[in-house]
Amino acid sequence: MILTCPVCGKPLLKQERSYVCENRHSFDCARSGYVNLLRSSSSSHGDNREMTKARTAFLETGSYAFLRDELAGILEEKQDGILLDLGCGEGYYTSVLPARERYGFDISRDMINHAAKRDKKTIYAVASIFDLPAGDACADAVLTCFAPCSEAEILRILKDDGMFVFVSPGPSHLRELKEVLYDDVYDNETQERFVSLRMEKEHLISSTFAVDHDALSNLFLMTPYYYHTGRERSARLDAIESMSLTAEFLIRIYRK
Numbered sequence: 197m198i199l200t201c202p203v204c205g206k207p208l209l210k211q212e213r214s215y216v217c218e219n220r221h222s223f224d225c226a227r228s229g230y231v232n233l234l235r236s237s238s239s240s241h242g243d244n245r246e247m248t249k250a251r252t253a254f255l256e257t258g259s260y261a262f263l264r265d266e267l268a269g270i271l272e273e274k275q276d277g278i279l280l281d282l283g284c285g286e287g288y289y290t291s292v293l294p295a296r297e298r299y300g301f302d303i304s305r306d307m308i309n310h311a312a313k314r315d316k317k318t319i320y321a322v323a324s325i326f327d328l329p330a331g332d333a334c335a336d337a338v339l340t341c342f343a344p345c346s347e348a349e350i351l352r353i354l355k356d357d358g359m360f361v362f363v364s365p366g367p368s369h370l371r372e373l374k375e376v377l378y379d380d381v382y383d384n385e386t387q388e389r390f391v392s393l394r395m396e397k398e399h400l401i402s403s404t405f406a407v408d409h410d411a412l413s414n415l416f417l418m419t420p421y422y423y424h425t426g427r428e429r430s431a432r433l434d435a436i437e438s439m440s441l442t443a444e445f446l447i448r449i450y451r452k
């Protein structure tokens with residue numbers, strides 16, 4: 197157990213249906229099994245229920261399964277260790293990753309609730325990935341897949357020689373979708389963003405897949421373009437019955 201109290205920072209212990217620290221701060225498990233360790237009690241953080249549904253429906257098409265397989269292969273090296281997935285969403289990747297003990301953190305209660313319902317082998321917690329309720333040097337491996345991250349927090353929670361896997365969109369990720377939405381299409385930025393973590397390896401993986409109208413709508417909801425595209429341009433997608441898309445992921449492996 198690597199969880200720490202969001203109030204006082206002491207280790208949490210699991211007691212029946214709650215997590216308790218030595219200062220008697222107590223956090224109840226939800227019915228699905230996750231625990232909310234967010235300091236603020238606001239429930240409107242992160243992705244909402246509609247977004248969770250769209251993401252789940254899209255991921256279940258299997259179009260991103262090749263990334264899931266790739267990550268499971270990379271993390272095999274740390275299969276006897278403790279793994280933390282930061283910004284784990286609905287747990288699509290988390291649930292197959294090899295580890296002795298697995299944790300998933302996300303700011304979205306809807307996502308975490310969904311993840312905890314389906315995957316009983318991972319401990320899921322609602323938490324900020326910028327202020328993780330996890331002990332210092334507790335992790336053998338950390339994954340951040342399509343989520344923001346704090347290098348300082350990753351350095352704090354990783355053991356020496358711990359592995360950090362960071363996944364971001366490759367330069368051509370979903371280029372065909374952008375070509376429908378925008379007149380000028382640029383490659384995605386893939387600039388290195390860490391200063392203290394030591395990069396060991398980086399590689400691109402890609403796959404083309406076909407989407408029908410529903411899968412395209414669901415996928416669009418998962419992308420940043422959904423928030424940055426006006427209604428008129430978004431409407432261009434309504435007319436599309438099916439199309440072929442390229443998924444391209446940049447995988448970077450770091451050591452502490």
Ligand SMILES: [Zn+2]
Pocket residue numbers: 201202203204205206217218219220221
């Ligand atoms: Zn406490």
